[in-house]
Amino acid sequence: AQTVTQSQPEMSVQEAETVTLSCTYDTSESDYYLFWYKQPPSRQMILVIRQEAYKQQNATENRFSVNFQKAAKSFSLKISDSQLGDAAMYFCAYRRTKGGNNRKLIWGLGTSLAVNP
Amino acid sequence: DGGITQSPKYLFRKEGQNVTLSCEQNLNHDAMYWYRQDPGQGLRLIYYSQIVNDFQKGDIAEGYSVSREKKESFPLTVTSAQKNPTAFYLCASKEQDINYGYTFGSGTRLTVV
Numbered sequence: 001a002q003t004v005t006q007s008q009p010e011m012s013v014q015e016a017e018t019v020t021l022s023c024t025y026d027t028s029e030s031d032y033y034l035f036w037y038k039q040p041p042s043r044q045m046i047l048v049i050r051q052e053a054y055k056q057q058n059a060t061e062n063r064f065s066v067n068f069q070k071a072a073k074s075f076s077l078k079i080s081d082s083q084l085g086d087a088a089m090y091f092c093a094y095r096r097t098k099g100g101n102n103r104k105l106i107w108g109l110g111t112s113l114a115v116n117p
Numbered sequence: 118d119g120g121i122t123q124s125p126k127y128l129f130r131k132e133g134q135n136v137t138l139s140c141e142q143n144l145n146h147d148a149m150y151w152y153r154q155d156p157g158q159g160l161r162l163i164y165y166s167q168i169v170n171d172f173q174k175g176d177i178a179e180g181y182s183v184s185r186e187k188k189e190s191f192p193l194t195v196t197s198a199q200k201n202p203t204a205f206y207l208c209a210s211k212e213q214d215i216n217y218g219y220t221f222g223s224g225t226r227l228t229v230v
Contacts, residue, residue, distance in 0.1 A: 035218050045207060047218035091159065104175070105219070109159045 002027045004094050006108035013082045014116050020067075021077045021111045023092030029053075031097045034075045035105070036066070040088040048090070051075065079113075087115040119144045123208050123222035129230050130195070130202065138193045138225045140208035147212060149191035150219065153177060154205040163206075166191055195227060203229050 003026045013019035025034070036048040051059045051068050058066050063080045079086055092108040121142045130136045140149065151163040162175030166185040180199025185191055191210075195202045205226050209219040 037218070042223065043205060044223040045209070045219075045221035047220075050218055104162060104165070105160075107159045109157065 002029075002094055002096065002106045004092050004106050004108040006090075006092055006111050008111045009109070010112045010114070012114040012116060013079070013086075015082055015084060017082055018078060018080045019082055019113065021079075021090050021092075021113065023075045023077070023108055025073050025075065025092075025094050025106075027073070027094065027096070029096045033095045033097065034066075034068070035093040035095070036064070036075075036077045037091045037093060038086075038088045039091065039110070040085075045091075049077065082115050084115050084117060087113060089113070121208055121210055121220055121222035123206075123225050125225060126223070128225055128227045130227060132229060133197045135194055135196050136227065138195070138206055138208075138227070140191045140193065140222060141189055142191075142208075142210045142220075142222075143189060144210055144212075144220060145188070146210035146220070147188070148210060149185070150209040150211075151175075151181075151183065151191070151193045152207045152209065154207060154224075160207065163193065202227055 005024045007022050032053045034051045038046045038048050049059050049061045049064050058068050065078045067076045089110045089112050091110045094106045124139045148167045150165040152160040154160050161177050163181050164183040166172035169188050172183050172185050182194045205224050207224045208222040211219045
């Protein structure tokens with residue numbers, strides 16, 4: 001069974017600095033998708049970034065980028081120039097592309113990020 | 118603007134009562150999902166529906182029921198059989214066969230009193 005592990009329950013960063021959140025996953029599949037979601041205090045889940053496993057190039061979205069290491073099954077999120085609005089819970093998620101349950105997301109337990117002014 | 122609307126935002130239930138959480142989307146998405154979120158446990162899938170008039174159990178379906186009579190609507194009923202219903206409930210939707218991320222509603226906080 002696939003699993004997603006976020007080893008950092010809490011992280012903090014100074015405003016304008018860079019922070020990296022870790023995520024590892026376990027799967028025997030070769031084709032899948034990985035996601036980072038942000039859950040601010042409003043508790044609405046917001047998609048931050050998405051990575052297709054067949055793509056070698058790391059995804060980027062403005063200040064957010066990932067370091068996707070397929071062989072190591074690692075998918076870390078880097079936030080550059082951190083802003084106060086980045087303070088939130090961040091979840092890593094995995095979804096396989098094949099099989100009857102391919103629409104099921106597997107979630108990590110989250111990392112709570114604090115941004116200090 | 119397109120999106121997912123969950124109501125109510127806060128809901129209080131007496132023990133032994135059934136309550137229904139509403140989820141409506143105007144994104145024309147085929148697939149809809151219900152998740153439960155508890156502190157320290159992340160998100161757990163309750164039920165999902167890939168098409169109207171069809172739905173499947175997720176990982177923690179016991180004590181819950183759903184219906185999908187319209188594409189736009191996927192209500193969740195928390196029955197009295199659910200022994201520990203106090204939690205935050207999130208509804209999500211996705212276009213079928215497109216592997217983009219899900220779109221989530223703003224959630225319902227259910228408390229048993």
